[in-house]
Each structure stands twice: as structure tokens, then as C-alpha cells.
Amino acid sequence: MSKGAYTGPLEKVDSCCYRIPKAYRPDMRVDGLIFANETLIESIRKDQSPDQVANVATLHGIQGASLAMPDIHWGYGFCIGGVCATDPADGGVISPGGVGYDINCGVRLVKTNLFLDDVKHRIRDLVKGLFYTIPAGAGKSGRYKFDTTEVRRLMGEGPRFVIDRDLGVARDLTHTEALGRIEDADPDEVSDHAVKRGSEQCGTLGSGNHFLEVQVVDSVFDADVAATFGLELNQVCVMIHSGSRGLGYQVCDDALAQFRTAPAKYGITLPDRQLACAPATSPEGRKYIAAMRAAANYGFCNRQLLMHQTREVFASVFGRSWEDLGMELLYDVAHNIAKLEDHTVDGKKKKVWVHRKGATRAFPAGHPEVPEAFRAVGQPVIIPGDMGRASWVLVGAAGSMERTFGSTCHGAGRAMSRTAAKTMASGRKIEKELEARGVIAMASSRMGLAEEQPAAYKNVDQVVDVVHAANLSRKVARMRPIGVIKG
Amino acid sequence: MYELFEHTADLGLRATAADLNTLFAEAAACLFTAVVEDISTVRPEVAVTVELAGGEREYLLFDWLKELLYRSDADHLLFGKFEVRVRDDGLTGSAWGEPFDPARHVLSHEVKAITYHGLVVERTDDGWLAEVIVDI
Numbered sequence: 343m344s345k346g347a348y349t350g351p352l353e354k355v356d357s358c359c360y361r362i363p364k365a366y367r368p369d370m371r372v373d374g375l376i377f378a379n380e381t382l383i384e385s386i387r388k389d390q391s392p393d394q395v396a397n398v399a400t401l402h403g404i405q406g407a408s409l410a411m412p413d414i415h416w417g418y419g420f421c422i423g424g425v426c427a428t429d430p431a432d433g434g435v436i437s438p439g440g441v442g443y444d445i446n447c448g449v450r451l452v453k454t455n456l457f458l459d460d461v462k463h464r465i466r467d468l469v470k471g472l473f474y475t476i477p478a479g480a481g482k483s484g485r486y487k488f489d490t491t492e493v494r495r496l497m498g499e500g501p502r503f504v505i506d507r508d509l510g511v512a513r514d515l516t517h518t519e520a521l522g523r524i525e526d527a528d529p530d531e532v533s534d535h536a537v538k539r540g541s542e543q544c545g546t547l548g549s550g551n552h553f554l555e556v557q558v559v560d561s562v563f564d565a566d567v568a569a570t571f572g573l574e575l576n577q578v579c580v581m582i583h584s585g586s587r588g589l590g591y592q593v594c595d596d597a598l599a600q601f602r603t604a605p606a607k608y609g610i611t612l613p614d615r616q617l618a619c620a621p622a623t624s625p626e627g628r629k630y631i632a633a634m635r636a637a638a639n640y641g642f643c644n645r646q647l648l649m650h651q652t653r654e655v656f657a658s659v660f661g662r663s664w665e666d667l668g669m670e671l672l673y674d675v676a677h678n679i680a681k682l683e684d685h686t687v688d689g690k691k692k693k694v695w696v697h698r699k700g701a702t703r704a705f706p707a708g709h710p711e712v713p714e715a716f717r718a719v720g721q722p723v724i725i726p727g728d729m730g731r732a733s734w735v736l737v738g739a740a741g742s743m744e745r746t747f748g749s750t751c752h753g754a755g756r757a758m759s760r761t762a763a764k765t766m767a768s769g770r771k772i773e774k775e776l777e778a779r780g781v782i783a784m785a786s787s788r789m790g791l792a793e794e795q796p797a798a799y800k801n802v803d804q805v806v807d808v809v810h811a812a813n814l815s816r817k818v819a820r821m822r823p824i825g826v827i828k829g
Numbered sequence: 830m831y832e833l834f835e836h837t838a839d840l841g842l843r844a845t846a847a848d849l850n851t852l853f854a855e856a857a858a859c860l861f862t863a864v865v866e867d868i869s870t871v872r873p874e875v876a877v878t879v880e881l882a883g884g885e886r887e888y889l890l891f892d893w894l895k896e897l898l899y900r901s902d903a904d905h906l907l908f909g910k911f912e913v914r915v916r917d918d919g920l921t922g923s924a925w926g927e928p929f930d931p932a933r934h935v936l937s938h939e940v941k942a943i944t945y946h947g948l949v950v951e952r953t954d955d956g957w958l959a960e961v962i963v964d965i
Binding site for chain 2: 389415416417418419422442443444479480483535538539548549550588591592594595598599602614615616618756758759760761762786787788789790829
């Protein structure tokens, strides 16, 4: 049931940005800004996501504008593709809905020294090996089981905890956002329910839009940056998209229950209950922040274990060690998270809570949080697309610090509902269609494959064109899938 | 009666019933039709009981579904049959099901969470209507 199109104002700011003026609604504190071109904005108008951008503009302490990336689509509470920064010194709120249920859902890209010609005859074995080794889909437990104490330690230490158990190497950490450990996480603020859900799920892919893909570098747009990242034409890479699994969902659930009474307590009027929030400095806010950071560290660990299993499968299929296959982590980025960051707002330096709900951090060259190896060019940004067309590697650019609190898009964004995609897939064999396009796909759920078919998504190339033109992040390389495993 | 309805990235659950008790049971059945392809394949071998306090019906429905989802995910259980007694100050619910068995159950979605977005429990001309959007 789509409740119809957005009918409010969308003023063109420039060729890649549209404004919902503050005057649209009396409760808006700032403008809404949607980054899109003429083609994308027409599809964005068709659902209520612009109204969700306006809803977010009502939050206490919001800075600059309520922002949306070109992959924006209708979410619950916040739109997907939304960025919102709040100033804790100005009554700024923290909102679990602005992070999402899947805390630290994100992407990592693992390189190899193999090329398309080395892999194309082995791709079926590789996809089978990955599919039968890596637990994917609903109801799957992982091969790594941790007791309650271990799960809490893992949330405190991040991937370091599993690397100390030989499930990775120390250099993986330097290529992970926040070095894989967000400081001031408090695992004791994570409920027993959440810990229980997390005890068997670390190292599992999950379902929905999560995936693991074998990809090949299809085009290189910036040879210098690509060389710095260690990417070249026809090189084979693995992209891993997953989050903090049931543990993260439960942390968000628990916080939303605790936040039910917060709006009344702090005099906040909400246009949508799912925007539940509390001042970041309030007891409720602090508790959520501590637990959210712990869940984020679990998310980094989950992707670390998924990468470890991938390295093992490649080693077994090619009969060489993963080190010998050059399976180094390019980078790991979160796209559902809230982080306290330094930004300049109206000429003043401030520490703000940047909520990224389906948006990726995109720090430019010279930023101190960009790993040293990439500091001269900028942070690698990994953008998963759909399983038939493409994904992208971008590099953070200066415009992101000026316009979007250091953020860019996070993916293609859905263009079609799950039910519509399923209806469209009826009578078709999605696996066969993908195979005809040169993609070998295995999924644990038929329905998952139908709902995630390429046509259900916007064309990621168009989304990337906008963030490139807006100088939020710049094109480095386009990746084409050749093998896919899905939940 | 229940059905799934569309939402861009997620799924909507809609249930209708003559009374609140049936409405809550139907909403739970609707949730598990989003989880498993054929809910009739779930045998009622184990029972769980849920006691919840709360006077606000929408939050009560939310908490009921959230609790079932938690038990399903944490204990690898699927549920297919439900009975609920809704009171003014809470509810007592029972759910029957069995452990997930990949040989007999085809799972369709991992429901991450129940959301508050568009959450509705309201009277209609001939009974009650509930709508919930779940995160996939």
C-alpha cells in the first residue's frame, strides 16, 4: 500500500540538488536537501520519502539541513539514504531510528591478485564453495559460537578480538572504519536478549539486501586513485554487505522501547513515532549511544569473520594461501550508524552527532581519520549496487565536508517494492536470467532472489553520477558481479 | 483474515477480525507468513506463553509481535498457531510451533524488527483492523 506521491515543494538548487524549504511546514527547523538529478527526482516524488526528509527537519538541534542522498527511498521514520547532524550542545537529539535496526550495516571490499581469466572457469566452484561455507539466510547459525562473556568482550574490542584468535591479521584493522573499534562502547548496556541473539550469528550473512559477491573491475575512472587503492582493470574482488545481525536489531528495539516516554519527558513533538529520540546528553540518549557503539563493533566483527571464511574458500578452490592470492582488505565502511564528528557549521567548528541511515562516510584527502595509506587521495567509499549490473568504488571528496557532513550515498536504492518485484518475477527464473548476463547466483531463498532482482533497484550508475557531480565522492572504479551469494 | 501489503523496502502486515483477541492472533499468523513460505508446514509441537503489561493497544500489539520475533530468532523456533486474550491492562498470549527444520520449512524472509511506522490498531464498521510495517 503506497500512500501516494509527495505533493510538497521541491525547488531546484542546482543540477544535482533539490530543496524542501523550511517554510513548507511550520514544524521544520531547517530546509530539506535532496541530492538528485532531474531523472531521479521524478522517481523520488512518487513515494513519501521527501515527507520523511521534512519530518527529520523537525528534530531538536538539527544542524544545516535534513539531507538525503540520491539513493533515497521510503523507509520507516527516517528515509533510507538520509543524513542528519545534531548538536548536543544545542539540545541535539540522538535517534535510534536515524541509525536503523541493522546498526553498522556496511560493506567491505576484499582485493585479490587474480584476474577475470584466472577465475572465469572456476566461478561455479567458487560460488558453490562460498554458498555452502558461509551461512546465509534466515534461521542460520554460524560456525563461530561465543558465550555471553565472549560476546561482550567482542563488542568492546571489535575485530581485534577475533584477529587475536587467528581469524584475520592486524593490518585488516587499519583498513576498517574507526579501526574496527568505536571508542566508548559499553557492552554492559547491551541487553541479555541482544547478546543471546548475537552469540551464534557472528560470521553470518543474513538475508534481505545482504550479499557476498565476486566482482571484477569493469572500468577504471581515476587511474591514480585506483593505483593507490590497488585496483586495476579485470582484477577480481569480493564485496561483502552485512551488518550486526540479530544483536543490532535487538539493541535498536530495546532503545525504542526505552525512548517511548522520552518525547513527552523532554518536550519533543514527533511527526512519526518511529523518529523516537532523546537529547544525546540525556540518560536515555547516553545509554543508547553506548549500546549502539558496542553493536557497531559487533558489525565490524561480523564482516571480519565473513571475510575470513571467504579467504578460506578461495584458498581451498585455488589451492594457494589467501596471502598468496593477495586477499587484502581495501576498506570497510558503515552505512547505518551515528557518530560524533567534528564539522564546520555556519563557519563554526562543532562536534555533532551525524546520523547516517543508508549513507556512507566519505572523508576527503587529508582528513585525519582516513588511513595513512589513502590520506593523500581520500577515504575509499564502497557502494553496493544490484546483483545484475554494478557496484562502485568511490573516493571521498571535499564537497562532502562542505555539504553533507562528510557523507555520500550507500547503494542503488530500491525502485520497486518487494511485493511488486515478486509479482514481476512470477514464472521467471531469476538465476537463469542472471546467468545469461554472466552472473552465477545462489540464494537460500527463492523469494529473496525475486525480491532482490536487478529491476527492483534504481540504476546505481545514475546514483553515483549525482554524488560525483556534487563532489561528495568521486568515481574510481566500477565493479561488475560474476558470482553472487544471497540469504 | 490477514494479508501482506507493499512497502518500498520492507513489508506491511494487515489483519482484520471481529474481536481484538482474534485480531492479535491473526496479526501474529501474518508475521509468520512473512517468515516462512507455507505456515501450514509448522507443526504445533511446542508452546510458549507471553505475558505483557500495557494499556495502549498499538504498543501492546507491537510488543506481542516483537516478543514472538525474539523467541523465534533466539531459539530457532517457528510458530503457526496463536491464541491471545487482550485485556485493558495487558495480554496473555500463547504460540504453538516447532524448531526450524530445513528439510520441511522453506523460509522466505528474515524479519529484522517490527516498526512503529504506520502502526495502527483501530475499530472498523465490522470489527478491528491492525497494520504494522516490519523491517526486512
